[in-house]
Amino acid sequence: MKMKGLVYREFFLSRKIIILEYMFAFIVIVMGILTRISMLYGNMAMLDRETLDSADNFTYYFFLYIPVIIMSCPLFSVIRSTVTDFNGKWMEMQYTFPVEESGWVIAKWIKNAIISVVAFVIGIVNAGIIKSIAEQRLSFIKDSELKAIVIIISLMFVLSCIFMFISCRYKSYNGVIARIAAIAILGYIGVMLYIYRELDKFIVKHSEFDVEQGMGIFLMHEYNKLMNINIYVKLIIAFIICATAVLMYVLTVRQLKRREM
Amino acid sequence: MNSKMEIDMDNYKYENAIEIKEISKKYKDFSLNNISFNVPKGSIVGFIGQNGAGKTTTIKSVLNIIKTDSGRINIFGMDNVKDEKKIKEDIAVVFDEMPFQEEFTPNNLNKIMKSIYDSWDEVVYKGYVERFGIPYNKKIGELSKGMKMKLQIATALSHNARLLIMDEATGGLDPVVRSEILDIFFDFIQDESNSILMSSHITSDLEKIADYIVFIDRGNILLSGYKDDILSEHAIIKCAKDEFVNIDKEYIVSSRQSEFGVEALTDDISKFEDKYKGMVIDRATLEDIMVYYVKRNTDNIKKG
Structure with a gap:
């Protein structure tokens, strides 16, 4: 397996950011566990019911998803590593190796896949611990949190594939960041416009809530809607994610085969 | 230089390690114009020319790092594009700059390279590293320029390559280190199936070791032939x-x-x-x- 060395290289170059992000995620997980213990059995359990419910809801999701997001962040080191490969002599050197371009792409993907699997496993263990503190059992079928973890990691993985293609296409760090920022801003504006429009409709329809209450209920409603979507829609989303990854793989390999040095 | 080519793909019978036939490549402000020359098996060819003359572009074309607009390049009698992966198992390349990240150590390079090349020889690599006095676990960033170049050469020569291509590899090195490196090339060329294409604008080095000279200027070959004849x-x-x-x-x-x-x-x-x-x-x-x-x-x- 010729790309074994390239995978080793990828991990070696990203090792600091991986260790740092995982340490950070570990701190957040510990904070989450302590907070949950305090809410159920410690000082925070003495709060009034309404405040406790609201804090319980918030901290549960916060301490469940944030570590997963933090652990997925090293996926984006693919931008710096790819741009550095082009700007240094590594990319030229790589063209002198008896390894296909697809091997170089797969090497970076293997690193990202391993990071994603580790993030998934730690995310599940974290969810299990958080649940067990409340003496509940984690269910792979009933609990929507696990689906959310899978979605977060899948999206982060696909984004890293898109970013890798952009990095191979534009080769300079500033050029890549500018394009990613443009896509992110457009995406953010789109999501915000959708949320405002739907929130507006929701508040008009449910005039019994004030804006603050309405917003909380609306977000929970949207979250539940997202987690309980029809199986066909789920399949379509899964297909889109897989198709995007495959498309990015093809485009990245084709871009590297162009040999624009 | 223009000796008759004998191709036998299976047995690697060839007379010229590299055959370049009328390659052209146009850029906005520079072009390579119908470049043709050979690197005969068992010889050292010095590729000279001032900065920007087209040496690196020609070498990149040979290595298929850039695509040419026209022309044909054969390496070991095989097409450099169609049989690229097969050819590259037997090619070693040394660039003017260190291609490996500064945080790697020679030990890390060994781990990377041994899976990339089927014929990677760990013993030979460690032998070169020891011979050159390069600390095995010291980061590349902490090595001197001469040491870095020697490490690049050690890496290049440790997978039993039959063709060594160097792009301005001795530029910027002091005469003592350059002389040591030239000795290594002499050793390499003792095996008659090995060949070297060495681009440099330090002509004194080539005067010492080259058998043939190819002189390029502004994308055109001005002169080529036996060094002694020239x-x-x-x-x-x-x-x-x-x-x-x-x-x-x-x-x-x-x-x-x-x-x-x-x-x-x-x-x-x-x-x-x-x-x-x-x-x-x-x-x-x-x-x-x-x-x-x-x-x-x-x-x-x-x-x-």
Whole structure:
């Protein structure tokens, strides 16, 4: 397996950011566990019911998803590593190796896949611990949190594939960041416009809530809607994610085969 | 140089390690124009030319790092594009700059390279690293420029390559390190199936080790052939201005005039000596030849 060395290289170059992000995620997980213990059995359990419910809801999701997001962040080191490969002599050197371009792409993907699997496993263990503190059992079928973890990691993985293609296409760090920022801003504006429009409709329809209450209920409603979507829609989303990854793989390999040095 | 090619893909029978046939590549502000030359098996070919002459572009074309607009390149008798992966198992490349990230150690490089090359020889690699006095677990960023270059060479020579391609590899190194590196190339070339293509603008190195010289300027090959023939055919003539006026310019590549007289390069010393007896004639170095040919090219361009 010729790309074994390239995978080793990828991990070696990203090792600091991986260790740092995982340490950070570990701190957040510990904070989450302590907070949950305090809410159920410690000082925070003495709060009034309404405040406790609201804090319980918030901290549960916060301490469940944030570590997963933090652990997925090293996926984006693919931008710096790819741009550095082009700007240094590594990319030229790589063209002198008896390894296909697809091997170089797969090497970076293997690193990202391993990071994603580790993030998934730690995310599940974290969810299990958080649940067990409340003496509940984690269910792979009933609990929507696990689906959310899978979605977060899948999206982060696909984004890293898109970013890798952009990095191979534009080769300079500033050029890549500018394009990613443009896509992110457009995406953010789109999501915000959708949320405002739907929130507006929701508040008009449910005039019994004030804006603050309405917003909380609306977000929970949207979250539940997202987690309980029809199986066909789920399949379509899964297909889109897989198709995007495959498309990015093809485009990245084709871009590297162009040999624009 | 243009020896007949024998191709036997299975047995790797070939006479020229590299055959370049009329390759062209156009950029906005530079072009390679119908470049052709060979690197015969078992020889060292020095590829000389000033900065920006097209040496690196030619080498990148050979390695298929860039695509050419036209022409054909064979390596070990095989097409450099179609049989790329097969060919690259047997090629070693040394660049002018370190291609490996500074945080790697020679130990890390060994781990990377041993999976990339089927024929990677860990013992040979460790032997070279030890011979060059490179600390095995020291980061590349902490090594001197000479050490970095030696490490690159150690990496290049540790997978039993039959062709070593170097792009300005000795530039910027002190004479002692350069001399050590040239010794390594001598060792490498002792095996007659090994060949070296070495691009450099430090002509003194090539004068020591090259068998053939290919001289490129502004994307065109100006001169190619046996180094000894080139050196024996060319000479520097020193004369007074009024003497120079009477010399047939057919023998002169280009000249430099100063208040003390004229220095000119001739490309046919035997005929020149027969015709103009008693003139001061000095041996021309590759550097002289390069400088005078480039000057002729520049003068021709100025004249339009």
